Amino acid sequence: MRKLFLVLPLMLPVAATAQAVMTWLMPDLPPASIRLDGQPSTGIVDMEIAYVAAHWPEVEHRYIYANLKRSWTMLDAGEPACYSFTLINAERLKRAYIVETIALPPLQLFVRAEAAAMLPFNADHQVDLAQLLAMRTLRGLLSEKRSYGVQLDAILRKRPPDASLKLTTIGSYGENIFSKMRLSRADYTIDYDFVYAYYQSRNPKLSGLQSVPIAGSGELLKSGFACPKTPWGKATAQRIDAILGTREGAQAMRRSLDNWLSPNTRQLYANQFAAFYRQRERPMRRFDDQQQARESKP
Template sequence: MRALLLALSLTLPASAAAQAVMTWLMPDLPPASIRARDQPSAGITDAQIAYVQAHWPEVQHRFVYANLKRTWTMLDAGEPVCYSFTLINAERLKRAHIVETGLLPPLQLVVRAEVAAALPLNANGEVDLPRLLAMPELRGLISEKRSFGTQLDTALRRRPPNSTLKQTVIGSYGENILSKMLLSRADYTIDYDFILAYYKDRNPRLGVLRSFPIAGNAEPIKLGFACPKTDWGKATARKLDELLASKEGARALRNSIDKWISPDARQRYAEQFSAFYRRREKPMLAPGGP
């Protein structure tokens, strides 16, 4: 039956297929999405989808929580679903029709306030990561299972043999590593600013931690909705793009993210954020595209 429904959805005219049901693939990753009884609640993409629901009541919106592997398997198979929270890169743009929904600060160095003055910063206030990794007096802690992208992963692999950066296999690495920093068992880690903000909201004691940009890794990250490379996916992406293309839509998208970003990051990337949301007031997909 599932295969039959999929086949029908892919052979229907795009407009008809898009008007039946809108299935969202959701990440179980606070605060990207904060799951409550298998429904979205107060996360970043939860608020974005709430805006879409309010302006697209003709369809039934349903939610499926899936890990990243399952999500992209379904998209690559052309299933009539859209992923609600993809970080946009060249490889994903080839695999899906993507509607841009916001900007996030890049990975940051998270540090205990007491040692912030000792950080090796360049003239732009960015951390020189190779120099930091060579400083024996500052202790780092990261998850050994996690990738931080090509540039940062390369710097981490090339750290000196006597580096005091440690890797851990502890579960719930974000929260646990931050907790260890409160106990002065580590001076710094690497994480997203919005992840830090989420845990600060849950644990006010984490308010003593600060975030700094990392040199060479300071460009904000685009995120968006990803729909399959099918006629249905193309029509649905264009519909979503149009729904968001207004001052009201751009403001809703910005508010969904701003609440999870630190004051430091909001100030640091204010110009880029403002430019993006001005563009988001109009359709961003090219006519006849994406």
């Protein structure tokens, strides 16, 4: 059956509850999903879903591009669709059946090569963010409206009043911040390794920045597909989980992200990545609240 790549209205018809159609809610957020002529292309979840679709040819795979808020509104309403890129936490596990797909590296500190030697490192060669914020010699630039996670947000809130850190509302996610760093208007920022890789692929002039781990932010983040807490959602999650729960499926999920990671990041978190994908080689087998609560972390 030929797979169709469509942009659909945000409310799905009741007829879509039949499993002849599999509807994916897509983030318009590269490189998680790279939208090309209205269709998924080479993004992380694009490649994940392409694998699932290739092993589930008896259904028609459709695509809706929706932001995070609208996607979760649809899931909470029981719409027969699955969100393709959700970071997993205890609160979301209560709201949806979630199939783990990949492990994401934690946020990194990106620094100009010329300033890297001035960073305050701990014994594990991780940046002490609180100490960095207290330095006047290095200039930071972060997005004003973005959350950097519970731990890092708490450190940022406690920064000294005279910290050399500016908050900006500039758009294009991190691209403009990286551009300002290239022009020496800032020395460091915080972002994901794969996000920097994407912007660097679009603009080779953004090369030359170094990424280093931040103390207190060393755990991998789990991401996956979220399906509604309905009989349809449970059956769909189980079907997807069975497709992914093989050595081939686990390796396909890993490849979807590996191309966007730097060699340094792959090496730094090699043991954690290996442990996660060994688990992904087996189906989760069931999707009840008790099991998901045991497997989740706040």
